[in-house]
Amino acid sequence: MKQRYLVIALSGLCISDWSEAYVQDKESVIENTRTQGQLTSPLEQSKASEWGLKAQEWQRYRELMEGPLGVYSPGIDPLTALGLEARDSEEQKRYTEMQAHAEYQRITKLFAYQNAYDEAFARLYPNLLPVNLIGAGNAPQSSPVTATARFLVFVSNDCKGCVERVKRLQSADHHFDLYLLGARGNDELIRGWANSAGIDPKKVRSRDITLNHDNGRWASLGDGGSFPAVMRQVNGQWQRH
Structure with missing residues (x-):
């Protein structure tokens, strides 16, 4: 009789352990699915693409902005954020070069617009x-x-x-x-x-x-x-x- 109770107890323990492991695995699957959904949603893909970033890099940027960096510098751009928190010299080099290229393009557009504005202003208000x-x-x-x-x-x-x-x-x-x-x-x-x-x-x-x-x-x-x-x-x- 004691052996029967021991078998039942051990079976109950195994079932309990399996149940707990199943719940943990299920939660892990749900979390991975949620994260993957964030990375592959059209909106997130579009945002990452605008900065020339891979999905994983965009996700890391989002995680960084949830920490101290986001508190101290809430308006910081993705390339600066990733560059500041680079994990090695190669990563830092990649983001600084990407940022230099992006800044060059931004300033070129600003100057082009300023020149067009100057021409319009001179035409409309030649005495000012x-x-x-x-x-x-x-x-x-x-x-x-x-x-x-x-x-x-x-x-x-x-x-x-x-x-x-x-x-x-x-x-x-x-x-x-x-x-x-x-x-x-x-x-x-x-x-x-x-x-x-x-x-x-x-x-x-x-x-x-x-x-x-x-x-x-x-x-x-x-x-x-x-x-x-x-x-x-x-x-x-x-x-x-």
Whole structure:
């Protein structure tokens, strides 16, 4: 009789173990199916394709954005995210090259649109100085080829010495991107300041000089000094000139 009870007990244990294993396997299958569905859905495939990523890379990006990276940098793009969290040098090289290519294409489109806008503005408003449409936060304001030779010039309406400094830069035939702080999106304020500084309209139309809203560019440089601030790029860093 004892043997019979022992067999029943062991059978019950086996059934219990098998049942638990079955539930775990079933949950694993469901999870794998859900993940696979995320990777192969048309929307996710489209998003991955737009960035030139494989499905697994897109899934890793999504997982990274669920962690600390997504908290600290919620708006970071997939290539930067994957590059920052690269697991080896080969991975890092792949994402940096992909990002360089994507950035080149993005800036090329921005410049093409800016040029088309400049032509339209000159045709419709020939007597007004054009103010840069793109803005400091979106793209460099000068050609990538000549960017290192240009200055960034930050001025304000109540700045003492700003007008004279800008006049000297123009007289020396420097190319620069002028930013007026405090214009608050008002193009007329920038045009008025440019006229008071005697900025040549021909140089603005040829983009030797550009007029820009600040849009946070000054704060992004972290200089914190007084105006006028004439900045130039040295070894990838913006420094006062």
